Amino acid sequence: MRANIVVDVGNSRIKWGLCGPDAVRETCSLPPDEPTAWRRQLELWSAARGPWIVAGVHPTRRDQFIEWLRREGQNVRLLEDPGDLPLRVLVARPDHVGVDRLLDAVAANSRRTSGIPAVVIDAGSAVTVDLIDGSGAFAGGAILPGMRLMAKALHDYTALLPLIPVPDRGPTVPGTDTPAAMELGVFWSVAGGIVALLREYRAFCRSQIEIFLTGGDGGRLHAIIPEAQLWPEMTLEGIRLSAEALS
Template identity: 45%
Template sequence: MTPDVVVDIGNTRMKWGRCEGGRVAEVLRLPHDEPAVWDAELAKLPPPKSAPCRWAVASVNPPACERFVAWAGSHGTVAVFTSPAELPLRVNVDEPAKVGLDRLFGAVAAKSMVAPGTPAITVDVGTAVTVNVIDADGVFQGGTIFPGPRLMGRALHEHTAKLPLIDLGEVPAAGPPGRNTADAIEAGIAAAVQGGVGLLVERLAARYPRPRLFITGGARGALSQHGFRGVEHVTEVPELTLEGIRIAAGALP
């Protein structure tokens, strides 16, 4: 299947990737529950709205996915990924069926961007932060998951009596010391994400030497500018998950 549009439905929003020339050429960020917005954006995309559109869809949000697929089915053909077994990727973890597909699509894309025999590490910063590794044989070997910056800020507010809500859409650039409570929270969250990712990357690089590092996710901020030990090269790829969906769709019959 050669998709016209690939769709990544996340926890808080969805992304469309318009495919052209064997790559994701344009990315749109859209709400979960506004079909009128979807109609308007579809009308702007080639092929014209009157022509059937080939959609490839992946999701970590089943209710939102169900709503979108029902809509997309009236505008063309839809391939929905539901299982790791459908991806062109070997997965070596305890329960492959329970791995989030967003993590695996990032691995599919990263695998396609490295030379044979080169490990890869992916970092995706969104509602959660995931750090995953693909070994030198192209096998997904698992990774780690911890809260993203927005979740950290909300947890501090909701589980303390006086700390204010600091709603962070991305990893902040703030550094210590914070001269007020809000700045102190931002600096702490920045250190938690930067330090956590940095430590995990360093440990993975010690086990899988000389990896390439790929950073993605709408909340990544300036994370790619943080120094990472043990990696060959750091690449920021905003459309990493969408590229993985495109590659996986291309492997379908």
């Protein structure tokens, strides 16, 4: 099935991708609960009728969005079952793995060098650091809090710490006031965790690995992991490729 528009419903944003013959060629990021913004974008892409292929990690928002599309007269297909993806999954319960992680693996397989393992870092509300083995199978991974979630937890579960913005790049060392110290801790908790996991994956694979970086905070982390291929549309491309594999 060839998708015309692919949609990734995340925890904090809904991302749309307008598909060309062999790639996602235009994207937008919209609020998860504002049909007015969705309708404006739909009008901008007025020539783009379905099929829409929708996937996501927030079931309630995903289903609300699908219902809205159907009320707008759109042809929609939900991509949810791991068995529908062109991917082997080497974990005990594939149905318990977030579909975004599997879609990222599908996309990685379209670019990784044959026989070389790959690691996909998806840095969003949560950060996932997943391993695709040399045969292209999803082998599992790690999940850790994203920067915004960590900053919010520091504010919500302490009496005096403020709610800080996520730093655009690695903060100056050392932090010379409380917000600066928090920014430093939040940034390097995520960045340092990823760097440590990459070291562990290299040791596990006993070989070189290729690294892909995506998600809302991917750009912030790229300077720390310059060898990674930064691919903002990675999950959307995984949806498009998976749709192509459907009968």
